[in-house]
Amino acid sequence: MNRVLAASRLQLVHPAVILGVPWAVVASSFVINWAVWSVADLRHQAGEDGFTGGILALYVTVALVFVQAVTQLLPFAMGVSLSRRSYWMGTALVGILSSVGYGLVLAVLSRIESATDGWGVGLKFWAPVPLRVHNFFLQILVSGAPMLAFVFAGIGIGVVFKRWGPTGLWTLSILGTLLLGGLAVLITWLHAWRDVGRWLADQSLGTLAIGVPVAIAAVLAALSFQGIRRVVP
Amino acid sequence: MNEDAGPIFRQVADQIENAIVDGSLAEETQAPSSNELAAFHRINPATAAKGLNQLVAEGVLYKRRGVGMFVATGARDQLLKRRRSDFADQYVRPLMTEAQKLGISVRELSAMIDEWEGRR
């Protein structure tokens, strides 16, 4: 356990960098969005949904942080005699706690957003409408669970890159595209789009916004844990 | 330490012997420790220890429990005696061999020695 905690602490050597960058990125995205909303008076154009995907920047940046946790920090960790397994667990621990933390902050920000009527311009940035819920604690989960998926996606991509290099990443993207594309073809062929749509609509927000990301995170976690065992620093 | 001049531990031992012979390391004083020798000569401590142990085996040094290695009484005389007996083998033999190669007779050799003595 000691080694795992030490591995966690490795992640936090420069919290300013690890936390600062994602927030800096999303803050600039927010400022731009706010400016656009305000100047173009989009409140009256976009209607009820002041929807912007700008918050995605936060998730993607955090994923990148965790990619680097594998591509940059893991080689160093192994250089100070950490096993890959312990390192993974320490990183996963930080990832889980981060997700909860981010969920909390996002929940708070979205409450403020509601209270200030969209920052005075009807902007709904911090919790996009589809992911906006009334219950505060549920909001934490709804905002935080996708973060968990992005965290482990970042770790997974890092592992693929370390083991198979850029070729591996290309292969992964191609496979991913083929998979999704193939799925789309299949559904089209089965004329099942309406059924899929109905099924999705039937699922509760909880299932979609929490269950699915957590499931994805779990799968990615298992895959990356297995994959990391043979990474050469 | 000269990699070419024979086993390193022997060189270490020789240097200590030289110090005893020329008086800079007196009898019943403490010899340098193996760690000190290792650091000084930039060699492995085990090698330095081997040199010291060699001297203990020859009776030149002795071990004082918990303190270290000391120069044995009579070590200087012992070393001088040994070197005298080695002298013939180490110096006289090559001298004679080389002289023979060059065709220098024993009488000429003797004259050369007297000349050198005169110069001193």
Add this chain to the structure above:
Amino acid sequence: MTAVATVQDVTMRFRDNTALDHISAAIEQDAITGLLGRNGAGKTTLMQLLTGHRVPTSGRIEVFGARPHENDAVLSRMCFVKEGQRYPDHFRVRDALDSAAMLFPAWDAGLAQSLLSDFDLPPKRPIKKLSRGMNSAVGIVIGLASRAPVTLFDEPYLGLDAVARQLFYDRLLADYAENPRTVVLSTHLIEEIASLLEHVLLIDRGRVLLDADAESLRGSALTVTGPRDKVAAFAGRNELLHSESLGGHSRAVIRLRNGAHGDDARAAGLSWETTNLQQLVVAMSLQTAQGRPSTSTDDLEEVTR
């Protein structure tokens, strides 16, 4: 000899080459072992296997009686200082040391501090801004201050000038003398460290050429010079490793057999000197390169002046 690590019939195959070919060796506990060999001989691969950074294609590696791969109990007692170790972009020198302090149970902060000043390393400087030599110095500081019972240095002096290298050897020796540990040091610069070594492991093209005590190796070979036929005769009675000829004279590196030594060479009419470790290693590596004792007799024409 107590072995702290064993390599049992280990082969490491990569896609396009075999880095290690059925090698077996043992690393002596609390001794300084030199891991010698040419570039690409397999030294780094062997160290990677010993530290669990790679897994052998076949065979068994054990350190402290267990496989090192993904084994925290073993790994926490080892330190692997690689050449060209990279550090996370945002790390400063002190971040690297603080991290190491968290992970090495026997870490000596005082030693780390004094080594930092010995090597003139500014603690607050980002590592990526350090010169190559200073980068190497960071690794050396970590390796020495770790006090890990098994510490491996893989050509750790990349970019270090001769003065800094000497500093490294001196500090290594000093700490090793006071606090013995198992040290494995791989290097090209054989003569620089020859006197530090207790044990020599020479790898060439994935095979073990030499696995012997340094002291016995030192006396084991002579470089003789003299008339060609006399050299050949003497070589015939022993083991010829390498020879070169010019005019009627040869110079040969000869591994002694049957208790022979310098006096026999002299008696055979040859002049001789002890072959130092580097010369011995080179001669042996050249020998395997040619599959037989290497001679330059055929190649070297008489030099016409």
